[in-house]
Amino acid sequence: ADVKIGFVVKQPEEPWFQDEWKFAQKAAEEKGFTLVEIGAPDGEKVQAAIDNLGAQGAQGFIICVPDVKLGPGIVAKAAANDLKLMTVDDRLVGADGEPIESVPHMGISAVKIGETVGQSIAAEIEARGWDMSEVGAIRVSYDQLPTAVDRVEGAIAALTAAGFPAENIYDAPQAKTDTEAALNAATTVLNQHADVKKWIAFGLNDEAVLGAVRATESVGIPAENVIGVGIGGAESAINEFKKPSATGFYGTVIISPKRHGYETALNMYEWIANNKAPEPLILTSGSLALRDTYVDVRKDLGIE
């Protein structure tokens, strides 16, 4: 029979997921199966998506869930519809908070990626020869998204481990996850600490850090006094690197949508068509991309 595979993601508007879909589609073309792309921003939509896949005769699906705690429900729903299940990006957990081992997963730990951000900022502070006690840090936060908390906490852990004073880290809570919200939140922090001349910034993704960088520009802090490192590496970050002169957006940690999209789809296909079970756990890593290096980094990761 024809193979039909679902690819369900939590935020279809995000470029990251666009890329995952794009690469999964490539696998579909190569192997000749049908890929069904569904966006499911909340638990209820996930349930409906799985039912829908079952109804149209898919044999399995890959999912990035809106919340990892949805685990048991998704596992049950998949079983009820007789669908094979794999997760991507974020790993399901059970009621006890432990990962559900039985579901094959490809992803990257949110804490780890945050740590990479923290480490690269710490290294650049060192490189610029700044005195850490004179530097302020903007933590662009969006605490209702668990992944976001894990990422910034990872960054903070790495920074403090490198000797950054915890009391210099200021919270800039964004009301939404877009650049404007981050810009407004960060502006307040900057104005509250008008005496601080050098700033670093980190957050959930590139948009958040970009907002903080825009804020530093709007209050007149020169680019060389700002180090912002984002997460993602899609257009918003690349556009920044393409600007004629360097901005405070120092770098971004790119994770590869290629592996996440292409490989998961391929593995699922093998599982269905040839009964070859995928590896239970594959962890990918993020790579730091800078203004000068992003082209190569992207090539290495197979994007472009």
Next chain:
Amino acid sequence: MNSLKKILLGDQGLVVIFAVAFAIVSLTVPNFLTERNILGLLQSVVTIGIVACTMMFCLASRDFDLSVGSTVAFTGMIAVIASNMTGSIVMGLIIALLSGALVGAVNGFVIACFRINALITTLATMQIVRGLALIVSDGRAVGINDPGFYQLALSRFLGIPTPIWVMGALFIAFGFLLNRTVFGKNTLAIGGNPEAARLAGVNVVSMRIWIFALQGLICAVAGIMLASRITSGQPNAATGLELSVISACVLGGVSLAGGRAAMTGVIVGVMIMGIAENVMNLLNIQAFYQYVVRGLILLIAVLLDNLRSTASR
């Protein structure tokens, strides 16, 4: 010929248009008219459908409730936490229902007694309640200890999942409440002409409080069903639900200017929203185009209904 026109343009015209559309979809979209898909479709509209029952009353009485999404999330959360804490699912459900009714009653009280605009009041409580949901859960989903809880959503009766039964029962109950009871008629009267209702001795203040309390209670029912279906209490669940529910109602002919409402219309409105979503996924329409298609369907549905009702004048 003439009787066909009568059917199309009559009170039940929307239902007829809907039936025709349904037939077309069934014939043209592969996999649509299968038992599995229809059950899946029905389950996907359970939350909207349940909440629409009371939203209909709210709108019919010329009010507005933006806090339903937050209340659904909050009560689902409470149901899980309370079940976990007391070790009894029944206790958990009771506490959740009570807290839902409480949220609603507070809305109603503020709106009716201080005469504050319903939009602003419920916009405020929408944020407050969402905040509370986030605070009690620390922003993370809360898992369910007793797997019995899942059975609320997983169990079936005559092959049909419980949530669908619940939704169906509420449709019937609220349809009856609207058309056949003093409560329903008073609601329509308040919406149609609040001043006249008041001067006729209808206790407008207490009616409004009741309507909102009922809305909160029903949100709790939806919240519980949702928590059971997604097997956890999620503080971020059901964001944006308010707009979907209000659209479903308006699509079904409920007037935002109050005084006009019908349960069949609302059911059709809910179904149109659900089918649109379902069919787009069955047809594998790309995410970005889904936005456009969803918008167009909404427009066409009201446009058709409008043509129908002006033609009949």
Next chain:
Amino acid sequence: MNSLKKILLGDQGLVVIFAVAFAIVSLTVPNFLTERNILGLLQSVVTIGIVACTMMFCLASRDFDLSVGSTVAFTGMIAVIASNMTGSIVMGLIIALLSGALVGAVNGFVIACFRINALITTLATMQIVRGLALIVSDGRAVGINDPGFYQLALSRFLGIPTPIWVMGALFIAFGFLLNRTVFGKNTLAIGGNPEAARLAGVNVVSMRIWIFALQGLICAVAGIMLASRITSGQPNAATGLELSVISACVLGGVSLAGGRAAMTGVIVGVMIMGIAENVMNLLNIQAFYQYVVRGLILLIAVLLDNLRSTASR
């Protein structure tokens, strides 16, 4: 004593309450009353403030526009893409303004000519336009080729950033339009009683189309400013803007039942929203509690205003 009461309860009562609140905040919140913070605060409300100008007209004429957020994102996107393509910022801006006005005019046309509910229509266009923004950009942020574009937002005049001047100018222009022109008075008349306005010779259909077209045009201004501030066109920008703008208007005394609106009120409404956000961040209130506080501030603001106006009865 009596004259104090008069001031508080008069037409400008909301402004007075606001002034008092502002004074209290200035005295008690550290770092609030610094030039930098005030400028930051003002910049943070530029989008809401600009769009509120025309939303006020929309609400005053008893209509509703949910599509503003999408239109802001869409037009910002168009401004960037068109500037890049034509190589001329001016051309880019003109195209963006035209496309904004077009979106608005389509809204107005559908609403006024087919007499379709504004809520549903703009809910539909909200989705369609967002979809278009995503489609033209393939869901990705679009960078700006010519750095001159950034200057729209970064440039200053007399030490004050351009976007603030733009917002201020629009406040004055629309305040004048509302109170001192036939257009404004006709808008209010339509809101007060559309049928009476029609019989008094107001061309209700064309007025409504104009109001929506103006709304679209002003959304484009906001979209351009926003794109310049965040130095790119982002298809996901300004989600949820509609509710913030409508709240600011209602907070400022614009009646959802139409016929009542004042520019000073709207400005105060916008400022209250901005200050609330700003102060919470200055006071370092935790994210989840911010929801609750934001809701409470909204409630208290309308409650105060309400007490004021009932006391004066």
Next chain:
Amino acid sequence: MSYLSVQNISKSYPGVQALSDISFSVEKGAVHGLMGENGAGKSTLIRVLSGDQSADSGSISIDGIEQNYGSVRDAFEAGVIVIHQELQLVPELTVAENLWLGRFPNRGGVLEGRRLVETVRDRLEEIGVDVDPNAKVASLSIGARQMVEIAKAVMMEARVIALDEPTSSLSSRESEILFNLIARLKAKGTVILYVSHRLEEIFHLCDSLTVLRDGRLAAHHPDIANVTRDQIIAEMVGREIGNIWGWRERSFGPVRLEVSGMCGDKLPGPAEFSVRQGEILGFFGLIGAGRSELMRLVYGADTRRGGTVSIDGKEVPADNPRGAINAGLVLCPEDRKHDGIIQGRSIEENIAISSRRHMSSFGILQLGKEAALADRFIARLKVRTPSRKQDIVNLSGGNQQKVILGRWLSEQGVKVLIVDEPTRGIDVGAKSEIYDILYELAEGGMAIVVVSSELPEVMGISDRIIVMCEGRMVGQFARETFEERNILTLALPDRNAAHTV
């Protein structure tokens, strides 16, 4: 022993002392009239009696027992029922549902559908109102609605019934039905408070009378037989008014307005008539005769099925009021609440809305001119208000009507003026002022059409009368041939199947 007694009632609104220290009493089974100029406080008094508004001070007792009710429900229970000046019906509900609103027959909250409809059908038949209990109120004409509203009062067993200008939109035939009902209630011992601006009615119905002036008690007449018409007017207005119609001889110019072949959805037509420069043409008919419908078609407010309108030989566009206004044709609509007042806006704006086209340059208002215009009409029509900035909804019904009339009487460049029930709810003093303005305008060459259900008014001010019945024009009379009986007979549906104009 007096049955209903009102003692020292006072009530104020911001800037207005609506009632001060009002006391009077009424015997059991008596009809008590309440008169006074617009804004004198009649409706306010009735609102206090209904429990809707609470008085600042004073008390009400019924049958010797002091009432202190705080809500409409309490008043209900005490046996007081009020029919308010503005119709209080829910358009989306049926006639039967409206009549039962507030006390639906039910069993444990569930409606008793049959009882709901059947009792209403019986009662309506009994009192002679021909309306389907299952019809939505929205589908009824304003006159029919008024009858439904009256039926509401009679359906209940009340001890005190207050009627606030019940006949203002009724023609003589419906008024007759009402008068019969009142007689029956009276016989049962019900106390009836009756507000009206029509003196003939007051004399015909009432046993006793109270006159209010500026919120004060101007006079109390325990026996109406002892007062004269002129005395009451003097007490109300503070001056004598001789002939309130004050018709003046005029000479007419060539034909100004020419209407031909007019038909519409609710008007089988075709209707044809013309009005000459300087002429005042009256339209008389019973409720539902189609006069308002015809005028709305002429004005372009509703869609025509056919027909043309021309002014001075030039055709007027058919499809909207704006076109008509530009051509010099204006209509003051009959339903002031639905089609007239602009809620939430000031008196000034309500007057200026249409004429501001002439008072603005490049779309920018000249506020001074608008204010002057408003002040002029407030003074001339004696609108009772603290200021021209007052929200129109805060005015008494009659004063609202004056403002709406002011809007149209102040229009510039008008060639044809149509007024539909212009003096609905307006007091005698202001009425004669309005007639004066109409004569002045006619003398200036305007063609004027007056639609009215009040026969004395139509006869008093028209130069010519057209009678309508069941959507058709059935006859016309020149002033010399005006005869009450002839006009009335022609207006009755049964009589004139044969002759049409």
